Amino acid sequence: MLVAQENRMKPGRALDKVLGDKLTGSWLVVLRIAAGLLFSQHGGEKLWGFAGGRIDHNFPSLHALAGPIELVGGLLIAAGLFTRTVAFILCGEMAVAYFMDWAPKGFFPINNGGEEAVLFCYLFLWLVTRGAGPLSIDALIHRRTETSVQRPSDHRTVNAATRV
Amino acid sequence: VKLTVTAWEPHARSILRIILAFVFSLHGLRLLYGLFPQLARRPGGVSVPLDSLPQFTGYIMLIGAGLLFLGLLTRPSALALALVSLASYVLVAAPRALAPIRAGGNEVLLYFLVFMYFALDGGGSWSLDRLLETRRAGRA
Numbered sequence: 112m113l114v115a116q117e118n119r120m121k122p123g124r125a126l127d128k129v130l131g132d133k134l135t136g137s138w139l140v141v142l143r144i145a146a147g148l149l150f151s152q153h154g155g156e157k158l159w160g161f162a163g164g165r166i167d168h169n170f171p172s173l174h175a176l177a178g179p180i181e182l183v184g185g186l187l188i189a190a191g192l193f194t195r196t197v198a199f200i201l202c203g204e205m206a207v208a209y210f211m212d213w214a215p216k217g218f219f220p221i222n223n224g225g226e227e228a229v230l231f232c233y234l235f236l237w238l239v240t241r242g243a244g245p246l247s248i249d250a251l252i253h254r255r256t257e258t259s260v261q262r263p264s265d266h267r268t269v270n271a272a273t274r275v
Numbered sequence: 276v277k278l279t280v281t282a283w284e285p286h287a288r289s290i291l292r293i294i295l296a297f298v299f300s301l302h303g304l305r306l307l308y309g310l311f312p313q314l315a316r317r318p319g320g321v322s323v324p325l326d327s328l329p330q331f332t333g334y335i336m337l338i339g340a341g342l343l344f345l346g347l348l349t350r351p352s353a354l355a356l357a358l359v360s361l362a363s364y365v366l367v368a369a370p371r372a373l374a375p376i377r378a379g380g381n382e383v384l385l386y387f388l389v390f391m392y393f394a395l396d397g398g399g400s401w402s403l404d405r406l407l408e409t410r411r412a413g414r415a
Contacts, residue, residue, distance in 0.1 A: 135396045142388040149384060152376040162374035165318050195280065216315035221301045224316035226323065229298060230385045237291045240284040242277075 139244040147189025150201070150231060154182025173211070180204055188238070191247020198238035205232035288399030289346070295389060296343035299356060302326065303336030321379035324367035325360070335359055343393070346402020350394050357390035 156164030157178030167175045180200070187197045205228045213225025220226040243249040302325040304310045313322065325336070335355055342352040360383045368380030375381050398404065 135392075138392055138395050142392055145388055146385060149375055149381050152374065152381070156376060162372065162377040163319075164376065195277070213315070219301055219311055220298050221305065221323070222311050222314045224313070224320065226298060227382050227385070230295065230382060230389075233291045233294045234385065234389060237284075237287045240280050240287040242281065 136245045139241070140246045143191060143194075143238070143244060143247070144189045146231075146234060147185045147187070149185070150188065151182050151185025154178050154180070154185060158182060173207075177204065177208065188235075191243035191249050194243035194247065194249050195239050198235040202232055202235035202239065205229075205235065285400035288393075289401035290399075291389065292346065292349070292393060292398045292402070293344055295386065296340045296356075299325075299386060300337055300340035300344065303333045303340060306330055306333035307337065319377075321371065324363040324379060324383050327367045328359070328363050332359055332362075343390075343398070346398050346404050349398035349402055349404050353390045353393035353398065357387050357394060360384075360386040360390065 152161055154177075155161030157167045157175065160166040167178060169175045181204075184197050184201045184204075187193060188201070209220075209225045209228040209232060213220070213223040213228060215223075216225075217223030220229045301311055302323065305326060306328065307330065316322075336359060339352040339356045339359070342348050343356060364375075364380050364383045364387065368375065368378040368383060371378040371380075375384055
């Protein structure tokens, strides 16, 4: 009775109970892998013309250098390896791309064609704080350090105890 | 460092929610009133599939994105927007090409994934939902 009343007051909490953390966790896996692969398409396009895109091998230029960064970065995000660091780098890359390529062409992101850059920039900013989540190489590594490092004073134990 | 960064997760999620809802609402305005003409796009890029949906979906986009921007009824409105994004990918982008980047489907797939996450896990710390919840809890 009490629980039912509480649930009626907070529909979000009731939904949480039905869905559980499991579904949220698995959706985070889907989100991370799909977003990483979508992002790496841009690298593939610049490096070998993935799906008929424009190749850019003009290497000292920033636009060409973005190719390998996007390919490797996107795949690392999808694999969940060094997720926070990689997401931070890619977030910065997208901010630079937005202000160099798109911002001069119009004020709003849907005018100037930089919508995707904005989406990826803020998504990666969130991933920096969120971490890789389940089913990632980061999670595997942390599970290993957690079991091998037993001393509670060791800083690695503290890190492993935080949410991956 | 990791603890500090992780403590910011609800705020970063709110920032993501607010920015995405704002940009999404512009698509609603474009569909309904023809505002915000496309001035530039990537070489070989095509239009965002949201712009090719029937006009009545513009109301869903505008109202849903407005609610999501404020963080009011976050979960249902995020679910509605996620479904609109998915529909636009399936109906408009998917027939164009297999690779999402060629079909212009990257944006709507990202919208779908992120909005679906909000629908499942809520919209973060800075939202009217959260404000009302704490106020109600304080009164009780």
